[in-house]
Amino acid sequence: MPRAMTARDRKELQIIRATEKLVATRGFYGTRMDDIARAARLPRPNLYYYFPSKRQIYRRILTGLRADWIKAFEQISPDREPREAISDYIRVKIEYSRKHPVPSKIFAMEVIRGSDMLTEEENNQIKTLTEEKCAVIEHWMNEGKMDRLDPRHFFFLLWGATQYYADFEQQIKSILGVKRLTTAQFETGVETVTQVVLAGCGLDG
Amino acid sequence: MPRAMTARDRKELQIIRATEKLVATRGFYGTRMDDIARAARLPRPNLYYYFPSKRQIYRRILTGLRADWIKAFEQISPDREPREAISDYIRVKIEYSRKHPVPSKIFAMEVIRGSDMLTEEENNQIKTLTEEKCAVIEHWMNEGKMDRLDPRHFFFLLWGATQYYADFEQQIKSILGVKRLTTAQFETGVETVTQVVLAGCGLDG
DNA sequence: GTCTATATTTTGATAGAC
DNA sequence: GTCTATCAAAATATAGAC
Numbered sequence: 001m002p003r004a005m006t007a008r009d010r011k012e013l014q015i016i017r018a019t020e021k022l023v024a025t026r027g028f029y030g031t032r033m034d035d036i037a038r039a040a041r042l043p044r045p046n047l048y049y050y051f052p053s054k055r056q057i058y059r060r061i062l063t064g065l066r067a068d069w070i071k072a073f074e075q076i077s078p079d080r081e082p083r084e085a086i087s088d089y090i091r092v093k094i095e096y097s098r099k100h101p102v103p104s105k106i107f108a109m110e111v112i113r114g115s116d117m118l119t120e121e122e123n124n125q126i127k128t129l130t131e132e133k134c135a136v137i138e139h140w141m142n143e144g145k146m147d148r149l150d151p152r153h154f155f156f157l158l159w160g161a162t163q164y165y166a167d168f169e170q171q172i173k174s175i176l177g178v179k180r181l182t183t184a185q186f187e188t189g190v191e192t193v194t195q196v197v198l199a200g201c202g203l204d205g
Numbered sequence: 206m207p208r209a210m211t212a213r214d215r216k217e218l219q220i221i222r223a224t225e226k227l228v229a230t231r232g233f234y235g236t237r238m239d240d241i242a243r244a245a246r247l248p249r250p251n252l253y254y255y256f257p258s259k260r261q262i263y264r265r266i267l268t269g270l271r272a273d274w275i276k277a278f279e280q281i282s283p284d285r286e287p288r289e290a291i292s293d294y295i296r297v298k299i300e301y302s303r304k305h306p307v308p309s310k311i312f313a314m315e316v317i318r319g320s321d322m323l324t325e326e327e328n329n330q331i332k333t334l335t336e337e338k339c340a341v342i343e344h345w346m347n348e349g350k351m352d353r354l355d356p357r358h359f360f361f362l363l364w365g366a367t368q369y370y371a372d373f374e375q376q377i378k379s380i381l382g383v384k385r386l387t388t389a390q391f392e393t394g395v396e397t398v399t400q401v402v403l404a405g406c407g408l409d410g
Numbered sequence: 411g412t413c414t415a416t417a418t419t420t421t422g423a424t425a426g427a428c
Numbered sequence: 429g430t431c432t433a434t435c436a437a438a439a440t441a442t443a444g445a446c
Binding site: 411412413414415416417418419420421422423424425426427428 | 429430431432433434435436437438439440441442443444445446
Binding site: 028130147154200 | 229230231232233234235310313314316317318319320321328329331332335336352354355357358359360361362364365366367368369370372373375376377379380381382393394396397398400401402403404405406407
């Protein structure tokens with residue numbers, strides 16, 4: 001039950017937002033406390049009143065992300081039809097890429113670098129949850145509802161294809177020749193990924 | 206025509222290799238010249254004899270990568286059958302992820318951050334080449350050889366799915382519960398992606 | 411070509427007045 | 429809660445002897 005936002009909460013959020021944008025483009029080590037202070041319109045020492053260190057600001061960003069990643073996974077539920085569940089999962093994931101490209105990029109860089117800022121426990125939770133969802137995919141395959149394939153690698157494909165729209169946004173914009181991605185372009189992304197994936201595991205028609 | 210490797214070339218390569226590994230895990234700003242010197246087993250000031258700055262070392266790494274990315278694209282050739290061409294492209298891309306995870310990660314982080322270390326020209330070349338290959342896909346679709354879909358977004362899906370094996374290697378290892386990915390695991394990746402993509406655009410059977 | 415010593419700048423963090 | 433002044437450590441890069 002979240003209580004009302006105190007003044008402190010607002011200031012912390014202000015710092016978090018400023019840090020996110022900087023870290024997404026310059027990386028953790030490339031972001032200076034001075035840059036954060038300027039972006040958050042606060043004097044540098046003030047940051048230390050709200051956070052004990054730069055690392056702690058960064059940690060707060062990372063923990064926020066996992067919640068959304070886990071939330072999207074709810075779509076893969078055993079009581080649903082695979083066609084609808086997987087379509088919705090693709091849509092939710094690309095939708096998240098559209099709405100929250102910045103945290104997505106930070107999380108991606110963190111994984112690429114080797115997740116040394118995430119605890120063993122946090123990494124394990126992702127593993128456990130994935131195993132649970134792999135069992136759902138296997139359940140659907142056993143019922144003959146979809147083609148047989150390796151569920152873990154199937155998820156790697158889904159994650160790679162959907163997160164691409166946030167993480168490699170720059171590449172997409174460059175190739176589509178635009179400064180900003182429109183809703184229509186995200187929609188084409190959703191449609192293309194959905195079409196290929198559904199037909200790809202025998203869920204079309 | 207590359208001439209024989211001089212002593213200087215060898216030293217420069219030694220520095221490049223050391224820098225690659227460090228940058229892949231700590232990022233450009235997180236890598237210190239001192240770290241590079243130690244990893245390359247050279248005194249720090251010696252680095253400056255071979256390279257004018259840290260940035261220049263990094264630039265050299267980036268330019269090397271593009272060559273391989275472009276090379277893989279040769280698979281998508283209009284005189285081939287789409288089934289073979291796309292299968293081979295997937296295989297070559299994942300194979301590259303297996304053999305060169307380090308440069309792949311560096312390139313990925315660079316794109317995520319917004320490619321500010323790559324020149325306008327370098328980014329444009331990728332765009333032009335992609336347009337050329339999109340025309341090949343369209344050619345196959347017009348001949349009724351494969352299902353209709355947006356070729357650009359189709360490539361985004363392929364890139365996301367194949368590069369995942371290099372860039373998000375850590376995530377894959379964590380979920381598969383292994384310290385190192387085996388050849389067999391990469392093979393399962395190739396098979397899963399190939400199966401889904403081929404069936405996904407009407408190229409199976 | 412190599413490396414010791416060091417200049418210069420920047421950075422994360424703190425002390426302590428208001 | 430806020431912010432001026434500042435410390436101590438670390439970093440890039442260079443000078444110049446060998």
